[in-house]
Amino acid sequence: MIAMTSSDLSGVPADVAAVRSSIEHEIAGSTLLTEYAETGTQAPDVVAHQWLADGGWQTLTYRQGVRPGAGRGARPAATRPAAGRVRGGLVA
Numbered sequence: 001m002i003a004m005t006s007s008d009l010s011g012v013p014a015d016v017a018a019v020r021s022s023i024e025h026e027i028a029g030s031t032l033l034t035e036y037a038e039t040g041t042q043a044p045d046v047v048a049h050q051w052l053a054d055g056g057w058q059t060l061t062y063r064q065g066v067r068p069g070a071g072r073g074a075r076p077a078a079t080r081p082a083a084g085r086v087r088g089g090l091v092a
Helices: 014-026 032-042 062-066
Strands: 047-053 056-061
Touching: 032 047, 032 062, 047 062, 056 062
Parallel strands: none
Antiparallel strands: 047 056
């Protein structure tokens, strides 16, 4: 497993750096996908992804994002990754 690493926060405003540092401390030793899945368990109906398509906003909740195959029909085909490719933490 490859854990997330800390970011170089030089040049970042102090308030932003403090929030980022707090988040990185909370998720230390974890992976992005692990955190995504845990958030999906804790807040399944919160919007996790949104994108503009066909003149309107499309969304996927964490519940839709963590279930295999969920939400595939909600995305226009032009914005879907090819089958088997990973994009944004979702396997298409």
